[in-house]
Amino acid sequence: MALSSAILKKALHRNSVSGARSISSWWRSVEPAPKDPILGVTEAYLADPSPEKVNVGVGAYRDDNGKPVVLECVREAERRIAGNLNMEYLPMGGSVKMVEETLKLAYGENSEFIKDKSIAAVQALSGTGACRLFADFQKRFSPESQIYIPVPTWANHHNIWRDAQVPQRTFHYYHPESRGLDFAGLMDDVKNAPNGSFFLLHACAHNPTGVDPSEEQWREISYQFKVKGHFAFFDMAYQGFASGDPERDAKAIRIFLEDGHHIGVAQSYAKNMGLYGQRVGCLSVLCEDEKQAVAVKSQLQLLARPMYSNPPVHGALIVSTILGDPDLKKLWLREVKGMADRIIGMRTALRENLEKLGSPLSWEHITNQIGMFCYSGMTPEQVDRLTKEFHIYMTRNGRISMAGVTTGNVGYLANAIHEVTKSA
Amino acid sequence: MASLLSVSLTSASPSPSASLSTQESHKGKLKLRNSGLSFTNEKINPFANEKSSGRISMVAAVNASRFDGIAMAPPDPILGVSEAFKADTSELKLNLGVGAYRTEELQPYVLNVVKKVENLMLERGENKEYLPIEGLAAFNKVTAELLFGADNPVIKEQKVATVQGLSGTGSLRLAAALIERYFPEAKVLISSPTWGNHKNIFNDARVPWSEYRYYDPKTVGLDFEGMIADIKAAPEGSFVLLHGCAHNPTGIDPIPEQWEKIADLIQEKNHIPFFDVAYQGFASGSLDADAASVRLFAARGMELFVAQSYSKNLGLYSERIGAMNVVCTSAGAAARVKSQLKRIARPMYSNPPIHGARIVANVVGDPALFNEWKAEMEMMAGRIKNVRQKLYDSLCAKDKSGKDWSFILEQIGMFSFTGLNQTQSENMTNKWHVYMTKDGRISLAGLSLAKCEYLADAIIDSFHNVS
Numbered sequence: 001m002a003l004s005s006a007i008l009k010k011a012l013h014r015n016s017v018s019g020a021r022s023i024s025s026w027w028r029s030v031e032p033a034p035k036d037p038i039l040g041v042t043e044a045y046l047a048d049p050s051p052e053k054v055n056v057g058v059g060a061y062r063d064d065n066g067k068p069v070v071l072e073c074v075r076e077a078e079r080r081i082a083g084n085l086n087m088e089y090l091p092m093g094g095s096v097k098m099v100e101e102t103l104k105l106a107y108g109e110n111s112e113f114i115k116d117k118s119i120a121a122v123q124a125l126s127g128t129g130a131c132r133l134f135a136d137f138q139k140r141f142s143p144e145s146q147i148y149i150p151v152p153t154w155a156n157h158h159n160i161w162r163d164a165q166v167p168q169r170t171f172h173y174y175h176p177e178s179r180g181l182d183f184a185g186l187m188d189d190v191k192n193a194p195n196g197s198f199f200l201l202h203a204c205a206h207n208p209t210g211v212d213p214s215e216e217q218w219r220e221i222s223y224q225f226k227v228k229g230h231f232a233f234f235d236m237a238y239q240g241f242a243s244g245d246p247e248r249d250a251k252a253i254r255i256f257l258e259d260g261h262h263i264g265v266a267q268s269y270a271k272n273m274g275l276y277g278q279r280v281g282c283l284s285v286l287c288e289d290e291k292q293a294v295a296v297k298s299q300l301q302l303l304a305r306p307m308y309s310n311p312p313v314h315g316a317l318i319v320s321t322i323l324g325d326p327d328l329k330k331l332w333l334r335e336v337k338g339m340a341d342r343i344i345g346m347r348t349a350l351r352e353n354l355e356k357l358g359s360p361l362s363w364e365h366i367t368n369q370i371g372m373f374c375y376s377g378m379t380p381e382q383v384d385r386l387t388k389e390f391h392i393y394m395t396r397n398g399r400i401s402m403a404g405v406t407t408g409n410v411g412y413l414a415n416a417i418h419e420v421t422k423s424a
Numbered sequence: 425m426a427s428l429l430s431v432s433l434t435s436a437s438p439s440p441s442a443s444l445s446t447q448e449s450h451k452g453k454l455k456l457r458n459s460g461l462s463f464t465n466e467k468i469n470p471f472a473n474e475k476s477s478g479r480i481s482m483v484a485a486v487n488a489s490r491f492d493g494i495a496m497a498p499p500d501p502i503l504g505v506s507e508a509f510k511a512d513t514s515e516l517k518l519n520l521g522v523g524a525y526r527t528e529e530l531q532p533y534v535l536n537v538v539k540k541v542e543n544l545m546l547e548r549g550e551n552k553e554y555l556p557i558e559g560l561a562a563f564n565k566v567t568a569e570l571l572f573g574a575d576n577p578v579i580k581e582q583k584v585a586t587v588q589g590l591s592g593t594g595s596l597r598l599a600a601a602l603i604e605r606y607f608p609e610a611k612v613l614i615s616s617p618t619w620g621n622h623k624n625i626f627n628d629a630r631v632p633w634s635e636y637r638y639y640d641p642k643t644v645g646l647d648f649e650g651m652i653a654d655i656k657a658a659p660e661g662s663f664v665l666l667h668g669c670a671h672n673p674t675g676i677d678p679i680p681e682q683w684e685k686i687a688d689l690i691q692e693k694n695h696i697p698f699f700d701v702a703y704q705g706f707a708s709g710s711l712d713a714d715a716a717s718v719r720l721f722a723a724r725g726m727e728l729f730v731a732q733s734y735s736k737n738l739g740l741y742s743e744r745i746g747a748m749n750v751v752c753t754s755a756g757a758a759a760r761v762k763s764q765l766k767r768i769a770r771p772m773y774s775n776p777p778i779h780g781a782r783i784v785a786n787v788v789g790d791p792a793l794f795n796e797w798k799a800e801m802e803m804m805a806g807r808i809k810n811v812r813q814k815l816y817d818s819l820c821a822k823d824k825s826g827k828d829w830s831f832i833l834e835q836i837g838m839f840s841f842t843g844l845n846q847t848q849s850e851n852m853t854n855k856w857h858v859y860m861t862k863d864g865r866i867s868l869a870g871l872s873l874a875k876c877e878y879l880a881d882a883i884i885d886s887f888h889n890v891s
Contacts, residue, residue, distance in 0.1 A: 033763035036770055039557060060553060068551040075549070082546045086532035088524060089741045092503060125590075125773035132772055136628075141494055159771035163601075262491075276554045277778035287491055298497035305500060306624035307597050307772065308590035313742035314779035 037155050037395055045393040053391040054413060056404040059207065059372045060276055061339055064406045069339075071274050073332040077321035087313065092301040094123020094282075095316035101323035102282040105239060105246055106253055106265050113257070113286055120296035121284035122304065123311045127237045127268030128156060130283035134233060134264050135164035136303045137285075137296075138198060147233075148189070148199045150174075152397060154207045157200060157235070171199070174209045179365035179377050181211050187224060196229045203236035203265070204249040205371020208399035212242070212370055218252045222259045232256055233264040240272040242371045244340035246333070262286045269319055271372065272336050278315025339403075343372065346405040350374075353414030361421060374400040382420040390416040501620050502861055509859040517857040518875055520866040523672065523838045524741055525804055528872045533804070535739045537796045541786045552778065557766040559588020559747070560781035566788040567732055567747045571701065571715055578722050582755040585762035587748050587769065588776045591741075592702045592733030593621060595748035599698065599729045600629035601768040602750075602761070603663060612663040612698065613655060615639075617841075617863055619672045619700070622665065634658070639674050644831035644843050646676050652689060660694050668701035668730070669714040670837020673865035677707070677836055683717050687724060697721050698729040705737040707837045709805035711798065727752055734784055736838065736869075737801055743780030804869075808838065811871050818880035825888065838869045848886040856882035 035043070041057030055066075063069050093099070099121045103114055113119050124130035138145060147161045150173035161168050171193070172185030190199070201221075206212055213221060225232055234253055240246040256263050268281040283300065287293040304310070322328045351366040366374050378386075378398035386392040392413065394400055405413060499507065505521030519530075527533050558564065564586040568579055578584050589595030603610060612631055614622050615638035626633045636658075637650030655664055666686070671677055678686060690697050699718050705711040721728050733746040748765060752758040769776070787793045812832055819829040832840055844852065844864035852858040858879065860866045871879060 031764075032760045033767040036557065036766070039554075039770075039775075043556070058554070068553050070549070070551055074552070078546055082542050086534055087538075087740055087742045088532050089503070089522070089735075091507075092500065125777075128770075128774040129772070141491070156771060156774065163768070163771040270554075275552055277552045277775070279773060279775070279777040285491075292491050292494070295494050295496045296491055299494055301500075302497040303628070305503075305593075306621060306628040307594065308744060309593040309621065310503070310742070310744070312590075312744040312777040312779065315777065 041393050041395055044387075048391055048393070050391040052412065053393065054404065054409050055393045056401045056413070057393045057395060059271065059401045059403060061271060061274060061372070061403040062406065064342065064408070066404070066406050066408065069274055071332065071335045073322050073328045073335060074274060074318055076328060076331075077318045080321055081317050090123070090310045090313050090316070092122075092304055092310050093297060094311045095313065095320055097320040097324060098280070098316040099123055099282055101320055102267055103284060105323075106236060106250055106267055106284065107257065107286075108250075108254065111257075117290040118287050118293050119284050120287055120293040120300060121282055122297060122300045123316055124266070124281045124283045124304075125308070125311060126270050126279040126281040127235060127266050128160065128281075129279065129311075130266030130268070130281045131157065131160050131235060132164065132307075133283045133300055133303055134266065134285070135161045135166055137300060139164050139166050140303070141299070142198070145196075145198050148193060148197055150186075150200065150202070150206070152208055153200070153202070154235075169193070173206070174211060174375065176377065179211075179375060180368065181213055181217070183213070183217055186213075187220065190221065190224050190228065190230065193228065193230065196231070198231045198233060199225070201232055201234050201252070203234040203239070203252050205238035205242035205373070207237065207371070208373050208395070208397060209375040210369025210371050210373045211375065213252070215251060215255070218255050222256050222261065225256070225261060226259055231264070232261055233266070235266045237266075237268040238271055238371050239267065240333070240336040241340055241343075244337040244344075246272075246336070257286070262288070269315065272339075273319065273322070273332065275315045275318060278318065279312060280315030280319055343402045343405075346402050346407075346410060347374065349407070349410045350402075350405060350414055353411055354418060357414060357418045359418050359422060372401055372403050374402055376400050376417070378417070378421060385420045386416055390419075392416055505859050505861060508853075512857055512859070514857040516878070518859065518870070518879065520858060520860045520868075520870045520879075523736065523867045523869060525736060525739060525838070525869040526872075528807065528874070530870065530872050530875075533739055535797065535800050537787055537793050537800060538739060538783055540796075541783050541793065544786065545782055550782070555588070555775045555778050555781065557769050557775050558586075558762060559776045560778065560785060562785040562789060563588055563745075563781040564747065566785055568749055570711060570788060571704070571718060571730060571732060571749060572722060572751075573712070573715070573719065576719070576722065578751050583752050583758050585750040585752065585758040585765065587762060587765045588781055589731070589746050589748045589769075590744040590773070590776060591735050591746040592700060592731050593625065593746075594744065594773075594776075595731040595733070595746045596622070596625050596700065597629060597772075598748045598765050598768055599731065599750070600625050600631050602765060604629050604631050605764070605768070607661070607663075610661055610663060611659065612665055613658050613695075614665045615651075615667070615671070617673055618665070618667075620861075622700075636664075638671075639676065639841065641843060644676075644841065645834070646678060646682070648678070648682055652685065655686070655689055655695065656693065658693070658695070661696070662693070663696045663698045663729070664690055665698045665700060666717070668699045668704065668718050669716075670703035670707035670839070672702065672837070673839050673861065673863055674841035675835030675837050675839045676841065678717075680716070680720075683720055687721055687726070690721075691724065691726065696728065697726060698731075700731050702731075702733040703736055703837050704732065705798070705801040706805055709802040709809075711801070722751055725753065734780065738784060738787065738797070740780045740783060743783065744777060745780030745784055808868050811868050811873060811876065812840070814873050814876040815868070815871065815879060818876045819883065822877075822880050823884050827887070838867055840866050840868055842866055842883060844883070844886055848890045851886045851890040852882050855885070858882050 045055040103121055107113055124133055146167045146169050148169050148171045149157055151170045171189035172182045175182035239249045242249045264285045266283055270276045285296050287296055322332050347367045351363045354363045376398045380396040383396045502522055509519040525533055568584050568586045572579050589598055612626055612633040613636045614633050616635040636654035637647045640647035704714045707714045718730055728751045730749040735741040750761045787797050816829055816832045842864045846862045849862050849864055
């Protein structure tokens with residue numbers, strides 16, 4: 001059987017071939033997929049030979065030397081678990097211990113919902129897997145529903161709900177002029193959506209903008225959600241990473257819980273525990289009671305079984321080892337704060353550098369925004385210039401991963417940004 | 425508040441005898457139901473003008489109805505067996521359910537070579553950065569070479585699109601999604617019986633399937649004529665799901681001459697072969713011998729899918745490490761197919777877990793470790809062969825009916841299809857505390873020499889005294 005080109009097809013026609021059907025490609029209709037806008041950036045960065053290159057693309061934390069970091073608490077946990085455990089399949093719902101500890105982080109150490117066992121929760125393949133399981137669950141059990149997604153959002157959110165075949169709508173979120181939150185637009189969209197709509201919310205450190213509602217704004221959003229009977233699904237990929245304090249970063253979720261919402265939550269340990277490649281996360285759905293939670297959990301497992309049967313153990317073991325040991329947990333909290341502090345420091349440095357260069361634009365938003373990302377406000381054309389002329393890699397929406405900024409490159413970065421924006 | 429439509433799925437998994445795509449049966453079972461609470465505007469008012477009025481009243485009004493319609497899912501027919509086994513307090517209990525290898529002492533087994541490699545990895549202190557969507561490059565290289573042979577033209581000419589997947593399940597699911605997207609009219613032909621999760625995977629990927637005859641209960645062997653007839657009758661361009669070796673659940677594999685005929689037929693009908701290789705090395709003890717069927721097809725220049733898993737042969741069950749390989753007839757097509765597999769993976773889990781991939785890459789990539797692995801695998805496969813022999817001997821010695829038990833020796837791999845029906849299988853569990861799947865499948869990996877006689881008693885009793 002020939003593939004892809006018509007030329008090849010003709011050539012093979014000339015030869016005698018067995019089989020009734022003419023040799024045509026099974027894969028002829030397979031187009032090359034577009035490069036993933038985020039992960040494709042790193043690929044391009046890796047291919048660049050320039051010694052000055054800077055990667056502020058993917059949201060993976062780097063230390064001040066620009067190196068990936070494995071947390072001390074993680075190394076210690078790995079030492080404890082290496083080589084001597086069996087590798088039996090986890091239950092379909094994953095590691096019970098890991099899930100228990102993870103729920104405490106989102107819902108609160110002494111959450112009544114945990115005590116009442118009214119949360120349906122399963123280990124998931126990091127944040128992506130948690131969102132996808134929920135999207136599939138939404139499709140199966142609320143087949144008429146849509147998902148409201150903020151503009152902008154992490155690009156993969158659109159892929160996830162699309163592949164789950166849940167129709168998408170958007171709601172206003174980012175306000176370009178102020179580089180802040182379009183609160184009025186957001187509230188309008190919440191009010192105008194049909195009652196009982198499903199909304200995707202970023203619990204903290206919104207990706208890609210870094211713009212979060214204030215506590216007061218969250219309360220108003222929660223109230224309006226009550227009025228409208230909307231369902232809030234929180235994607236929390238940066239707990240601890242935003243402010244440095246996991247409790248503080250869970251505030252939005254806690255507000256919704258206080259107000260009586262039955263929410264869904266996707267949690268990830270990719271960033272806050274540096275377990276990126278281990279794919280560790282959790283999907284939880286707050287139900288009315290234990291009985292309902294058991295039923296919902298069983299259905300989540302039924303969705304997971306034909307996707308991957310049961311989740312990977314290694315990362316889950318690391319998480320439960322750390323969170324289950326008071327000293328390791330304290331160490332983790334210190335290390336998370338350290339990462340968050342470094343990023344906050346780099347935000348300040350970048351802004352100050354730009355101001356010192358005499359930029360005509362306002363760069364307040366760099367320090368107003370929170371978390372790993374800064375929505376710079378640069379245009380795709382400006383970003384392209386940064387890449388071509390300065391070997392600086394970032395996504396074309398102007399999102400800078402602050403985790404990739406170091407004391408060593410912040411000056412170079414500021415200079416480059418200034419160059420491409422000074423005549424804007 | 426608009427009324428929420430909640431769906432009640434009374435049973436989401438098809439019965440084992442279903443030969444129709446469950447898409448059809450799903451439609452019959454879906455009941456669209458208005459939620460019990462449908463609010464009119466008047467009922468909204470309690471919230472319109474005041475703030476928090478107590479959690480309970482808000483909960484009742486706002487969200488109580490959302491999950492009302494959600495029924496308890498049935499326990500997984502395979503993984504549910506282990507759960508039931510754990511709950512059993514009898515000392516006699518025997519777990520022959522899930523296909524996870526056990527030692528003679530019936531303990532889980534972590535291969536020595538795996539422990540070594542994990543310690544090596546720990547010492548090296550490698551980072552935990554995201555893998556690319558397609559997985560660890562070193563892993564992808566060695567896994568394709570292991571399957572096809574490093575010298576195979578399809579490898580040398582870069583005609584294989586290899587993507588790391590979440591063990592066998594995840595790899596199958598990627599391929600299923602690719603089929604749904606690019607061959608929306610095509611059907612997958614699966615053996616009757618097959619691993620229970622195959623149907624779930626194609627159902628959830630919305631790929632229609634039908635069955636081809638495979639198991640012949642009269643001979644407890646392969647119904648080759650039926651298999652050929654059914655594959656022949658299928659519409660041209662169907663996907664044919666084949667077990668590369670150690671068919672699950674029957675343990676019955678085609679012999680080489682039969683593989684040739686199957687390949688002939690598939691070529692004639694322009695079908696696409698789709699191999700599930702979950703037991704390479706585990707069936708015969710030889711990695712190369714167990715890959716013979718796949719290599720036969722590849723040698724004919726056929727395009728094929730192959731899912732791999734390292735759960736059993738490297739004991740990496742819970743690490744979820746496997747791969748999807750698509751053999752194309754050009755490097756260009758392979759590159760494009762790979763890019764589309766990545767596009768499917770990204771909204772599923774973004775990129776695959778790293779730990780298991782590193783273990784495999786290190787074991788297979790190091791000659792000394794690779795040899796160690798081969799030895800351990802021969803040992804595991806050898807233990808199973810011994811257990812088969814002992815079970816056979818026990819059955820022959822105890823059963824005076826003249827029944828032919830030789831199928832136990834002829835079947836290969838971890839599983840044996842005993843020919844017990846559902847009621848008889850239930851007797852095995854209820855009376856004898858032997859846990860197995862209801863299709864009559866026992867996992868010999870969970871059997872020790874010491875327990876063979878007990879098992880023989882149970883099987884004989886269930887066969888002859890229960891219908």
